[in-house]
Amino acid sequence: MTPLSQLLPGQFGKLVSLNPDRAVDQRLMALGLLPGMALKLVRRAPLGDPLAIEFGGQVVSLRLAEAESLIVDVAADCPVQRPKNNS
Amino acid sequence: MSAKEITVALVGNPNTGKSTLFNALTGLRQKVGNYPGVTVARKSGRCDCGDGLKVELVDLPGLYSLAAASPDEQVVTDVLLGSLEGSQQPDAIVVVLDATNLLRNLFLASQLAELNLPLALVLNQADIAHEQGLKIDTNLLSQRLGGVPVILTSAWKGEGIASVRRAIAEVLNKKTKMTRLTWPSQVESALNTIVQAIQTDTSIAPSNADAQRILFSSNAHTSDRLGWSQSQRISVIRQARDQVRAAGFNPLAAEPLIHYAHLRKVLEGVVSGGAGKQGNAAALDRVLLHRVMGPILFIGIMLGLFASVFWLAKFPMQWIQSGVDFLKAIIAPTLSSTPMLQSLVTDGIIAGVGAFLVFLPQILILFLFVGILEDSGYMARAAFIMDRLFSWCGLNGKSFVPLLSGYACAIPGLLSTRTIEDPKARLATAFAVPFMSCSARFPIYALMCAAFIGPLYGPGWESVVMVGMHCVGLIFAIPTAFVLTRFILKVKPQPFVLELPRYQMPKPRDVLWRMWQNAAEFISKAGTVIFAITIIIWALCYFPRDAQMAEKIKTAEPTLNTQELQARTQAAMIEQSWMGRFGKTIQPVFDPCGFDWKITVGVLASFPAREVIVSTLGVTYSIGKGAEADSQHLRLAMQDAKWTEGPRKSTPIFSLAAVLALMVFFALCSQCGPTIATLAQETGGWKWATISFFYMTILAWVMAVVVYQCVIRLT
The missing domain is CATH 3.40.50.300 (P-loop containing nucleotide triphosphate hydrolases)
Known part of the structure; x- marks a missing residue:
C-alpha cells in the first residue's frame, strides 16, 4: 500500500482507495479512476512535480500534493529501481 | 434568438x-x-x-x-x-x-x-x-x-x-431518449426524499437531475438556485446521504461508481480489438517531456512564439501606423479651415481608431500560435513542464504563455488567459500580465538610458538598467499573485488535473477561425472603450484654446523662425490646456518622485497609452511633435532642464534619482487604456480592472518616491 506520490516512474498497480471529499479525487473519479482501477505512473515533470499517470487509456497530469490521498497497491513485478537511462 | x-x-x-x-x-x-x-x-x-x-x-x-x-x-x-x-x-x-x-x-x-x-x-x-x-x-x-x-x-x-x-x-x-440507469433502491429512495422535501418546502417540483446534483455534489449551487433554504435542507440531505451510505456507497463517490459499473455492462461486446495498439502520445512524450530535452524544446518553442509576437508583428504594426499617418496627411488639409475639427478628426478620431487597430497584428499572431499549441496537444504538455514554477504562488503551468506574451504586449497576453480553466489562477494571471514590461515601455527606458545613464555611467550600466527595468514588473507581479490567490480571492481553487491528450495536426480552419473570433471580440468590446479614452484625452489636451497664442509668442520673441515658433506655440498650448493646468495643479503629488510639471503632464497624458510619453515630453520641452527616443534635440533639452523655483532651484531636473524614479514609475504604472478595457472584458466587469488600475498606479507612485528619495540621499 503506497501513496501514489511515492511511486517511481514506470511503476504500476491497482488503486486501493481515494478520498472522495477532495475535489481532486472527485475529478479523477469522473475520469474513471475508481478503486480497483489499474494505473501507472508514467513520469514526473522535469522539475519533479506534477506527475503524469495513465489509467483507462488516458494520460492525466496531477500535482504531487494532490496525489497523496490516492493509495496504490503496487504490482509485485514492477521495477523497484528507477531505470538509469530512461526519463 | x-x-x-x-x-x-x-x-x-x-x-x-x-x-x-x-x-x-x-x-x-x-x-x-x-x-x-x-x-x-x-x-x-x-x-x-x-x-x-x-x-x-x-x-x-x-x-x-x-x-x-x-x-x-x-x-x-x-x-x-x-x-x-x-x-x-x-x-x-x-x-x-x-x-x-x-x-x-x-x-x-x-x-x-x-x-x-x-x-x-x-x-x-x-x-x-x-x-x-x-x-x-x-x-x-x-x-x-x-x-x-x-x-x-x-x-x-x-x-x-x-x-x-x-x-x-x-x-x-x-424525441428519442437515452435509457437511464437503474439506481440501487436505497439511492432511488434517497433521491425521492430530496424531491419530496423540495416540493414541500418550496412548492417547486425539482427534476430528478436536480435531486442528483444536490445528493451527489459537494457544492450548494442547485439548492440555492431552487431557493431551498439552508435550514430546511441540511437535515434532509444528511438523511438522504445516510440512505446512500446504507447501500454501501460514499455519497460523494456513489455517482461515478454506479454510472461506471452500469456503463461497463453497456459496453460489453460493443468495443473489440485495439489491444496493445498505443497512440502517438507515448513516443512523442518521451522526447517532448524528457527531463533534459523537454525543457530545452519548450524554451525553443516559447522563444519562437515570443519572437513572432514581438518582431513579426512589428511590420504590420508599422503599416497600420503609416496608414494612420497617411490618412491624417490626406484629411488634414481638407479641414484646415476649421482647426478644431481638423484636430478632432486627425488627433482624436483617426488616432483613436489607430490606437486599437495597432494591437491587431500581435493578437492575431499570438492566437495563431496559441491555437496551434492547443489543438496540437502541446499546450497541456507546456503546462505540465511549467506548473512547478507557478504553482507555489497560486498560478499554474498555463500562466506561462500569457505572462510571456505580456512582455510584447499585455493585450494578447490578457486574451490568452482564456486558456486557463481554473478561474482563480486565470484572474491572478490576468492581474499579473500588465506588470510585464511590454514593448510600449521600451521608448521611455531607451530615452532615459541614452540621455542620462549612458553618458554618465557608460554603456555597461546602460544595459544593466535596461535589463533591470524589464525585471521590475515581474518582481512585483509574483508576490502580488501570491497574496491575491492566498488571501484575497475567495474562489475555490481548482485541482490541476489536466488530461495530456493525444497529439494531433491542428486543422487550419479551426485555428484561423478562433484567431479571428478573438480579434473581433477585442475590436467590438475593448475597441470602443479605447476609442472613447483617446477622444477624452485629446479634448483635455486641446481645450481651452487661445487663438492668438502664436501671435503673442511672435510679438514677445520676434527672432524665432517658423519651426521654433510652431514648437513654442504647441508647448504653450498644452501648458494652458486642461491637461496642462491639471498637471501643474497636481505636480505637488509627483514632487516627492522628483517630477516637474512638464514630466507630470507627460505622465498624465500617458494614461491612455504610455508610449506617448516621449512625444509629450517633446511637446512640453518645445521640441515639437513627433519626437523620437533617439532625438538629439530632446536629449539636450532634457539634460539642460533645471528647476526654476523651490529648494532644488537651478539643479538639474533629470538627476540620476529622477531618471530612475521615472523609469520605475513607468515600469509599474497602469498606463494603458486598452489593457484596462481588455481586463474588464476578460474578468467580466469593471471591478478587477479598477482594482488593477489603482493598485498599479499607487504602487508605481510609492516605488518612484522610494527610489527618488533613496537615490537622492545616496548621490
Whole structure:
C-alpha cells in the first residue's frame, strides 16, 4: 500500500482507495479512476512535480500534493529501481 | 434568438474534437457572446438539418462531469437544466464522444441521460479508433441505450457530418431518449426524499437531475438556485446521504461508481480489438517531456512564439501606423479651415481608431500560435513542464504563455488567459500580465538610458538598467499573485488535473477561425472603450484654446523662425490646456518622485497609452511633435532642464534619482487604456480592472518616491 506520490516512474498497480471529499479525487473519479482501477505512473515533470499517470487509456497530469490521498497497491513485478537511462 | 427557434446543445469532454464538429455543422455561421454574469463564451450557430429544418446549435464548453466544479461546468449544467437566465433549455442534446475512449466519455452521456431530453451520440475521431484497431458495434450500443442514434464521425476529415444532421432531425422528430440507469433502491429512495422535501418546502417540483446534483455534489449551487433554504435542507440531505451510505456507497463517490459499473455492462461486446495498439502520445512524450530535452524544446518553442509576437508583428504594426499617418496627411488639409475639427478628426478620431487597430497584428499572431499549441496537444504538455514554477504562488503551468506574451504586449497576453480553466489562477494571471514590461515601455527606458545613464555611467550600466527595468514588473507581479490567490480571492481553487491528450495536426480552419473570433471580440468590446479614452484625452489636451497664442509668442520673441515658433506655440498650448493646468495643479503629488510639471503632464497624458510619453515630453520641452527616443534635440533639452523655483532651484531636473524614479514609475504604472478595457472584458466587469488600475498606479507612485528619495540621499 503506497501513496501514489511515492511511486517511481514506470511503476504500476491497482488503486486501493481515494478520498472522495477532495475535489481532486472527485475529478479523477469522473475520469474513471475508481478503486480497483489499474494505473501507472508514467513520469514526473522535469522539475519533479506534477506527475503524469495513465489509467483507462488516458494520460492525466496531477500535482504531487494532490496525489497523496490516492493509495496504490503496487504490482509485485514492477521495477523497484528507477531505470538509469530512461526519463 | 427568437423564443420559437429550436436549440440543440453540443456537449462533450474536452479534446473530443467538439469544436471542429461544431464548425463543420454550422459552416462558420456563428455568433459569439457571453452568458449573462459570467465570463464564459457562448458560441452558437445555425445548423441545417435537411428538409428545411434549421436549428440553433449551441457549442457548450467541454467538461467531464455535470458535478460542476468550475464556473464553465456550472454554466453547462445550468444551460442544460434550463435554469440559466436568458437561455432556454435545449430541445435536444448532441453528445460528442471520443471513440477511442468510450467508457470515460459515456460517463458524461450517462449523466446527461438523466435530464430526460432527446439525445444523440456522436462517436468522433472514428478514424483514429480505426487506426488503433478498435471496432465499435454502433447498432448494439444504440440498442442498449434505448435506440438513440449512435453515429461514427471524423470531424477533422469531414466524414459523417451529414449523418449527424440527419440524427439531429431524427431525435427532434422522434424525441428519442437515452435509457437511464437503474439506481440501487436505497439511492432511488434517497433521491425521492430530496424531491419530496423540495416540493414541500418550496412548492417547486425539482427534476430528478436536480435531486442528483444536490445528493451527489459537494457544492450548494442547485439548492440555492431552487431557493431551498439552508435550514430546511441540511437535515434532509444528511438523511438522504445516510440512505446512500446504507447501500454501501460514499455519497460523494456513489455517482461515478454506479454510472461506471452500469456503463461497463453497456459496453460489453460493443468495443473489440485495439489491444496493445498505443497512440502517438507515448513516443512523442518521451522526447517532448524528457527531463533534459523537454525543457530545452519548450524554451525553443516559447522563444519562437515570443519572437513572432514581438518582431513579426512589428511590420504590420508599422503599416497600420503609416496608414494612420497617411490618412491624417490626406484629411488634414481638407479641414484646415476649421482647426478644431481638423484636430478632432486627425488627433482624436483617426488616432483613436489607430490606437486599437495597432494591437491587431500581435493578437492575431499570438492566437495563431496559441491555437496551434492547443489543438496540437502541446499546450497541456507546456503546462505540465511549467506548473512547478507557478504553482507555489497560486498560478499554474498555463500562466506561462500569457505572462510571456505580456512582455510584447499585455493585450494578447490578457486574451490568452482564456486558456486557463481554473478561474482563480486565470484572474491572478490576468492581474499579473500588465506588470510585464511590454514593448510600449521600451521608448521611455531607451530615452532615459541614452540621455542620462549612458553618458554618465557608460554603456555597461546602460544595459544593466535596461535589463533591470524589464525585471521590475515581474518582481512585483509574483508576490502580488501570491497574496491575491492566498488571501484575497475567495474562489475555490481548482485541482490541476489536466488530461495530456493525444497529439494531433491542428486543422487550419479551426485555428484561423478562433484567431479571428478573438480579434473581433477585442475590436467590438475593448475597441470602443479605447476609442472613447483617446477622444477624452485629446479634448483635455486641446481645450481651452487661445487663438492668438502664436501671435503673442511672435510679438514677445520676434527672432524665432517658423519651426521654433510652431514648437513654442504647441508647448504653450498644452501648458494652458486642461491637461496642462491639471498637471501643474497636481505636480505637488509627483514632487516627492522628483517630477516637474512638464514630466507630470507627460505622465498624465500617458494614461491612455504610455508610449506617448516621449512625444509629450517633446511637446512640453518645445521640441515639437513627433519626437523620437533617439532625438538629439530632446536629449539636450532634457539634460539642460533645471528647476526654476523651490529648494532644488537651478539643479538639474533629470538627476540620476529622477531618471530612475521615472523609469520605475513607468515600469509599474497602469498606463494603458486598452489593457484596462481588455481586463474588464476578460474578468467580466469593471471591478478587477479598477482594482488593477489603482493598485498599479499607487504602487508605481510609492516605488518612484522610494527610489527618488533613496537615490537622492545616496548621490
